[in-house]
Amino acid sequence: MDLPDFPVEGGCQCGVVRYRLLASPLSVYNCHCKDCQRFSGAAWSISMPVESDRLEHLSGTLASYDKIADSGRGISMQFCVHCHGWLWNRPQASPALVMLRAGSLDSLNWAVPVGNIWTDSKVAWVDIDPALVNMPGQPASREPLYDAWTELTGKDRP
Numbered sequence: 001m002d003l004p005d006f007p008v009e010g011g012c013q014c015g016v017v018r019y020r021l022l023a024s025p026l027s028v029y030n031c032h033c034k035d036c037q038r039f040s041g042a043a044w045s046i047s048m049p050v051e052s053d054r055l056e057h058l059s060g061t062l063a064s065y066d067k068i069a070d071s072g073r074g075i076s077m078q079f080c081v082h083c084h085g086w087l088w089n090r091p092q093a094s095p096a097l098v099m100l101r102a103g104s105l106d107s108l109n110w111a112v113p114v115g116n117i118w119t120d121s122k123v124a125w126v127d128i129d130p131a132l133v134n135m136p137g138q139p140a141s142r143e144p145l146y147d148a149w150t151e152l153t154g155k156d157r158p
């Protein structure tokens with residue numbers, strides 16, 4: 001898998017919020033939790049953990065919705081204040097991480113998911129590739145997902 005030349009950019013539907021991703025994320029995987037199903041309106045959302053200092057918020061005001069996630073941990077979900085597009089989550093327990101919603105990238109052709117989390121709550125008609133890194137609920141550690149991404153992209157951890 002060839003990574004793009006970073007930085008790459010993304011933003012919300014109306015274009016008010018724009019951001020720049022300065023380096024490769026730590027991983028890319030599908031989240032099948034009920035929160036992601038509700039907020040995305042789809043069967044899963046594509047989650048992309050990035051180090052906070054690799055994500056540059058360029059423009060637009062964010063609205064926050066703080067909640068307790070299915071994992072029991074507090075998260076701050078962040079949206080464009082104008083079009084309400086879902087951009088990223090900030091896990092309150094891990095301030096060094098931002099969980100970017102990959103669909104907000106201008107191009108996500110390179111963002112190939114290496115695994116699935118919360119497969120216990122996946123939709124019945126979704127098939128999970130057993131060759132990927134799959135976890136029934138919230139991962140106790142994201143290291144296996146990070147390692148699979150590093151292996152796929154052939155790059156050392158940024």
Ligand SMILES: [Zn+2]
Binds near residue numbers: 014083085
């Ligand atoms: Zn917007």
Ligand SMILES: [Zn+2]
Binds near residue numbers: 033036
């Ligand atoms: Zn989720």
